[in-house]
Each structure stands twice: as C-alpha cells, then as structure tokens.
Amino acid sequence: MKLGLGLYKHMLTEENYAFARQCGATHIVAHLTDYFADGPRLPGQDRAGWGITSGDREVWSRDSLARLKSEIEAAGLTLAALENFDPGLWYDVLLGGPERDAQLEVLKQIVRDMGAVGIPVMGYNFSIAGVAGWSAGPFARGGAQSVGFVAADGRGLDPIPNGMIWNMTYDPDAPEGTIPPVDHDQLWANLHAFHAALMPVAEEAGVQLAAHPDDPPMPTMRGHARLIWQPQFYDKLFADTPSPANRAELCIGSLAEMSEGDIYADVDRWSRDGRVGYVHLRNVRGQVPTYHEVFIDEGDVDVPRILSILHRNGFDGVVIPDHTPQIACAAPWHAGMAYALGYMRAEFARLGGA
Numbered sequence: 417m418k419l420g421l422g423l424y425k426h427m428l429t430e431e432n433y434a435f436a437r438q439c440g441a442t443h444i445v446a447h448l449t450d451y452f453a454d455g456p457r458l459p460g461q462d463r464a465g466w467g468i469t470s471g472d473r474e475v476w477s478r479d480s481l482a483r484l485k486s487e488i489e490a491a492g493l494t495l496a497a498l499e500n501f502d503p504g505l506w507y508d509v510l511l512g513g514p515e516r517d518a519q520l521e522v523l524k525q526i527v528r529d530m531g532a533v534g535i536p537v538m539g540y541n542f543s544i545a546g547v548a549g550w551s552a553g554p555f556a557r558g559g560a561q562s563v564g565f566v567a568a569d570g571r572g573l574d575p576i577p578n579g580m581i582w583n584m585t586y587d588p589d590a591p592e593g594t595i596p597p598v599d600h601d602q603l604w605a606n607l608h609a610f611h612a613a614l615m616p617v618a619e620e621a622g623v624q625l626a627a628h629p630d631d632p633p634m635p636t637m638r639g640h641a642r643l644i645w646q647p648q649f650y651d652k653l654f655a656d657t658p659s660p661a662n663r664a665e666l667c668i669g670s671l672a673e674m675s676e677g678d679i680y681a682d683v684d685r686w687s688r689d690g691r692v693g694y695v696h697l698r699n700v701r702g703q704v705p706t707y708h709e710v711f712i713d714e715g716d717v718d719v720p721r722i723l724s725i726l727h728r729n730g731f732d733g734v735v736i737p738d739h740t741p742q743i744a745c746a747a748p749w750h751a752g753m754a755y756a757l758g759y760m761r762a763e764f765a766r767l768g769g770a
C-alpha cells in the first residue's frame with residue numbers, strides 16, 4: 417500500500433507538495449475542479465453550495481494533465497489519481513439530459529488523455545445532490561471542529577435549484593425553479609449509460625474508474641435518489657459492469673455511516689476481488705440517521721483492522737486521509753492531515769512497510 421494526500425485544486429502548490437513529502441506521503445490525489453476556491457474550509461459550511469464552475473475543459477487537456485504530472489514528479493511525488501469530474505462537464509450524464517452524449521465524448525477523451533499521460537485512476541461520485549445536510553461543530557476529541565449529519569435536523573432537504581448539481585452551480589443564468597427529481601431506477605440507468613460508454617475506453621487506456629459511495633449514505637437527498645447508500649450497491653455496481661476497470665474509491669467513513677453491512681467483511685471481499693481503486697480513510701461515530709466525523713484514532717472504525725485486511729489481500733494502491741477534524745492552530749487543515757498521515761504511516765510500518 418502507498419500513502420497519499422488529496423489536494424484541492426487551489427492547493428496544488430510547491431508548498432503543499434513539500435508538506436505531503438514531509439509527512440511521508442509518496443502519492444498525490446488531485447482535484448481539478450475549483451470547489452473551496454476561497455481556501456480550505458470546512459465542507460458543508462456553505463449551504464448555498466461549493467461555488468460556480470465554469471466547466472473549464474482546458475484544465476483537463478492532455479497538455480495540462482502532463483504539466484500537472486511532471487510538476488508533482490519534480491517535487492518527488494507520484495500523481496496517483498484525479499478525483500471528481502467537474503460538474504460542468506457531466507451534469508447531463510448524471511441527469512440523463514440532452515447533452516449527455518456530447519458530455520460522454522468529452523469524458524472519454526479525458527480518460528484517453530489520462531491513460532496517455534500515465535494517470536492510472538479517475539475517482540468519481542455518481543451523485544446528483546452530492547454532499548448535503550452536514551452541520552459543523554465541536555464533534556471530535558477535545559472539541560475539534562468537525563462535521564456531522566443529523567437527519568432529524570431537516571437540513572439539506574431543500575430541492576436543488578436549476579443550474580446546480582453536486583453542490584456546484586454550472587449555469588448561473590438558469591431560470592427560476594428546481595431540477596426534476598431522479599429516482600433510483602433512472603439513476604442506475606444513467607450510471608449504466610456512463611459505464612457502457614466509458615468502461616471500454618478506460619480499459620483500453622489503462623485507467624481505472626473508481627466510484628465513491630454516497631456521503632451521507634441516505635436513500636435520497638434533496639429529493640434525488642442516491643446510488644451507493646448501502647454496501648450491497650457496491651456489489652451491484654461491480655456485478656452490473658464486470659470490467660476490471662470498474663473500481664471503488666473506497667471511502668471507509670461513508671461505509672461506516674451506512675446502516676447495513678459488516679465493513680470488515682465487505683472490505684475483505686472487495687479487496688480480494690481486486691475492486692479497490694484507492695482508499696479514503698477516516699473515522700466516524702454513529703451511522704445514519706445520526707453520525708459525526710472524528711479523528712482517525714477515535715470513533716467506531718477499527719482502522720488498524722481495515723489496513724490489515726487491505727494489506728493481507730495484497731492491495732497495492734493508494735490510501736489517503738479523507739477529511740479530518742480541524743486541529744486548533746494557525747493551520748487547522750494541515751495539522752489535521754499531518755496527524756492522520758503520521759498515524760497511517762505508523763500503521764504501514766506495523767504491517768511491514770506495506
């Protein structure tokens with residue numbers, strides 16, 4: 417296994433590459449869409465969404481990807497994956513809308529370019545509402561600021577305005593009103609169309625497409641169906657599209673928040689079957705309908721046991737800390753990440769330098 421760090425677009429800087437290396441990470445997972453553009457902040461603080469996306473295609477061009485890869489390599493790191501398509505590039509793939517075919521062609525070219533440049537994994541979240549309904553508070557050890565979900569709060573139930581998807585506005589001039597609800601059958605049909613178009617291209621390009629589970633894992637959010645809101649839906653996703661390129665962006669925290677399943681047996685099965693693209697690692701206390709994110713060494717998940725299972729099954733991909741509580745200091749995001757990376761590095765050493 418390899419230790420990695422995820423960086424948002426505005427954080428893809430020399431200083432953060434040095435930070436990653438100094439914490440012992442060898443790999444980077446890069447976000448290319450400019451959410452949280454005003455700086456690292458607690459996701460979910462802004463109920464109006466994560467910003468406007470221009471759907472900038474140039475950022476995803478072969479030249480831009482090659483530049484990013486060499487910049488990261490010059491810093492002594494490896495670019496392991498890209499995380500999340502820009503909502504502006506695939507909203508009608510998620511919605512099954514009129515631009516779907518044209519957008520699928522764009523996504524295919526991105527995957528071909530990733531393969532040509534040598535970026536082996538594309539992480540995606542096939543979700544219309546995206547992250548929603550979080551509240552922030554002193555939920556982690558010592559009153560560290562973190563996020564949680566309490567369904568009874570009733571937060572995050574408002575319908576999604578036109579021109580918005582996955583928490584981002586792709587059309588600021590969209591007419592008043594809300595987008596029509598998508599049910600489970602439609603959402604799975606939209607996923608199958610995406611897989612049918614992309615998976616053969618991904619296989620040929622040597623790129624894995626890695627699906628993130630729903631966060632929060634509720635059956636619906638903001639009136640829209642969720643896709644992977646119980647562990648059995650990962651099994652369905654793999655069974656429906658058996659391609660070896662069909663992988664999980666395995667988010668341990670989101671899985672722990674689900675009300676069904678045995679997380680250790682599930683991770684064992686998926687890693688034995690070669691279904692793990694890369695791993696998001698974090699801890700959580702509780703599960704839907706009420707849970708709170710906590711530090712990696714508190715909460716319900718036996719993190720060393722998860723890492724032991726992945727190691728035993730020969731998983732040789734990248735594990736990154738997912739979001740962490742904010743540590744009270746001048747650099748709360750960095751301190752939170754440094755804490756999680758140090759913990760993970762010690763666990764890797766325990767496993768024999770996994």
Ligand SMILES: [Mn+2]
Binds near residue numbers: 628670
């Ligand atoms: Mn995650």
